[in-house]
Amino acid sequence: MSQSEKQSLPAGVLAAAGIVFGDIGTSPLYTLKECLSILPGSGASAIAVMGFLSLIFWALTLIVTLKYVCFVMRADHDGEGGVLTLMSLARRHVSAKVGHIVVLAGLIGGAFFYGDGIITPAISVLSAIEGIEVVSPELEKYVVPLAVVILTLLFMIQKHGTEKVSRVFGPVMFLWFITIGVLGVRGILLNPEVLQALSPTYAVTFLLTHKALSFAALGMVVLAVTGAEALYADMGHLGKKPIRLAWLLVAMPALVLNYFGQGALVIADAKALANPFFNLAPGWGQIPLIVLSTLATVIAAQSVISGVYTLTHQAIRQGFLPPMRIIFTSHTEAGQIYIPVVNWLLFAAVTVIVLAFRQSSALSSAYGIVVTGTMVITAGLAGVVALRNWRWPWPLAFLFLLCMWMIDLPLFAANLMKLLSGGWVPVLLALTMMALMLIWSTERNRLIRRLDSDQESLLALVRSLESNPPTRVDGTAIFLSRKEFEIPQALLHNLKHNRVLHRRVVLLHIRTVDTPRVYNQKRISIRPLSPSFWQVTAAYGWREVPSMKEILHLCGLEGFGCTVNEASFFTSHDTLVMKKRKGLARIRGGIFHFCQRNALRAHEQFSIPPNRVIELGGQREF
Structure with a gap:
């Protein structure tokens, strides 16, 4: 000692x-x-x-x-x-x-x-x-x-x-x-x-x-x-x-x-x-x-x-x-x-x-x-x-x-x-x-498993957007994804309805690893997909709390400079629609639906300022 x-x-x-x-x-x-x-x-x-x-x-x-x-x-x-x-x-x-x-x-x-x-x-x-x-x-x-x-x-003093x-x-x-x-x-x-x-x-x-x-x-x-x-x-x-x-x-x-x-x-x-x-x-x-x-x-x-x-x-x-x-x-x-x-x-x-x-x-x-x-x-x-x-x-x-x-x-x-x-x-x-x-x-794992997570599909989309780009606007857009190679629904909705794309696009996946903590040297993985697209994966242990400010700071140390107040964050929040279920399956789906509606949104989980967030979504069956 x-x-x-x-x-x-x-x-x-x-x-x-x-x-x-x-x-x-x-x-x-x-x-x-x-x-x-x-x-x-x-x-x-x-x-x-x-x-x-x-x-x-x-x-x-x-x-x-x-x-x-x-x-x-x-x-x-x-x-x-x-x-x-x-x-x-x-x-x-x-x-x-x-x-x-x-x-x-x-x-x-x-x-x-x-x-x-x-x-x-x-x-x-x-x-x-x-x-x-x-x-x-x-x-x-x-x-x-x-x-x-x-x-x-x-119990009253707990909040203090x-x-x-x-x-x-x-x-x-x-x-x-x-x-x-x-x-x-x-x-x-x-x-x-x-x-x-x-x-x-x-x-x-x-x-x-x-x-x-x-x-x-x-x-x-x-x-x-x-x-x-x-x-x-x-x-x-x-x-x-x-x-x-x-x-x-x-x-x-x-x-x-x-x-x-x-x-x-x-x-x-x-x-x-x-x-x-x-x-x-x-x-x-x-x-x-x-x-x-x-x-x-x-x-x-x-x-x-x-x-x-x-x-x-x-x-x-x-x-x-x-x-x-x-x-x-x-x-x-x-x-x-x-x-x-x-x-x-x-x-x-x-x-x-x-x-x-x-x-x-x-x-x-x-x-x-x-x-x-x-x-x-x-x-x-x-x-x-x-x-x-x-x-x-x-x-x-x-x-x-x-x-x-x-x-x-x-x-x-x-x-x-x-x-x-x-x-x-x-x-x-x-x-x-x-x-x-x-x-x-x-129920959550079942939903996540249904998300498309194919590396080739993601790279094909990026190549398509680079060769035939929509209107590009200044700034950095960060799209949060639930899987590493997922094509974020927020990105597709933004292209479909707004028909614009920022000059720098980051696909960010925050994952929880099966350890209590992750050292900062191993936390961030940055991979360029094209001249204007980057894929960033941030790993956190289950004893840690992800922070967007910390993630962007570590990205800056790796040569990718951007602050929270300079970026626009696009998140997906889908409205779940329950398919026809019977008996216990229906009760289970109702409980999950209630919990999902009342759960924290992504920007609240990762300490993203609300005025920097654009939330897009649609309906998803489960």
Whole structure:
């Protein structure tokens, strides 16, 4: 590491504590309470508590530490992580048939994340506000209104960006982890024997002696590892080392201490079972702890919201969602974005969830299916990457996949039991998002495939226009095309109706490549087709945002000088007319038509000034 990297490492660890571990860091608020709630009667015997503590510890160790920190985080794509990143990596070295399966798995994983995005803010904020019931049970009626107010304020400030607020995320979460760790030590001192639950024998014994409850127990234990996917998804923002160090040195020790402190308190005082987290604090410290918990859960919710924005942006750039308005809220951090449509749809969904479930205990019965489903898919895609990209021998890759699935599949199966008790809500949202992504990508690809893209036809047209030119006018005309050798419809319409042609004509194709970023040296390809026609191809990664100003600047460096304010941009915007369709095909076509009508136009996507754009189009059947 360079000296600058060494100096920035502590800051990176602090940032990781705030940005990455908000979700999993606030899980002690409700996890052990919900685990013990499934026991029959009073049920919280010392053996049962020790069994749950052992299950939680080994879930954190095997899933978060071994699976994600040690293995999955190795599967980076130019430093980027996340399920869609893993999908793009996995399909690079497989056949087209397997590639379709990989893409489908990636889309399911992405859709599951949307389902997680409505549950996490709701359960996190509710569980923190419920702390006021410990101070005074009469305050219970204010829990839901306060949660709705906090969530409303949180979603309202999104348009202003989180650059300034995010600077305090790290210190606040670092204080949170220190606090819950100290509270955990305070609880452990009541019954130090609880540390024996670090042995896996307590977990195995609990599952064998509570066979009827074993699946339900696994379904609740998964609450402790929600947010594990964030370690991988946020890798591109912070890097591997800060995230790994923050987990191993800060987050995991604090979480383990707090869980074991709660367990020791419950064993010593059965009355603490109502809310073991807040009962860990002395009476004078409960109100400050409620305030700190609320701040921590707001940060956890913010992390999930930002993750939904990032996933949406990535899906748009990869062609799985229609282009929509994206606002960059920071001049220095490209990852800080705001998507108005997504923000208010997410707010509406989260608010409905809070009003419908009203308690974190009720929400816990709906939580886990989409989280464990994403884990299963991540493991499968990581196995493909290990076999095809890392060139592991297939027995080793299969063993690697089998070890991960031996943990993930039982957890997923256990959480399927929650389907009828509320788990259908995030699953329904996930299925809706997956259907939308599949409909948009398949219908869009079908349209693009029907476009003529023949190099000889394009060259023949250029030769014809050079030998028999229409009236030529001064200036540069840039025609945007959706395929490299497509004859733009805007060019044909301009020749047919205006009967003029500019002295310089550029056929510009902006394509998204299957990498996060493209270096500027490889971004632009310029090819002269004739003395007055040029073909320009600009390549962008799916983590980048195309900019016409940047494209023309790079063209200028290659000797083709032109600025945005000197050129006229011709774009095509066809009116789609649906052919006769029946049943589901008609519904699919209607959804695509609606999305296409409301999608951003080309000049809005590529930052072209509206007064430089001429939009031409016609009707096209689909």
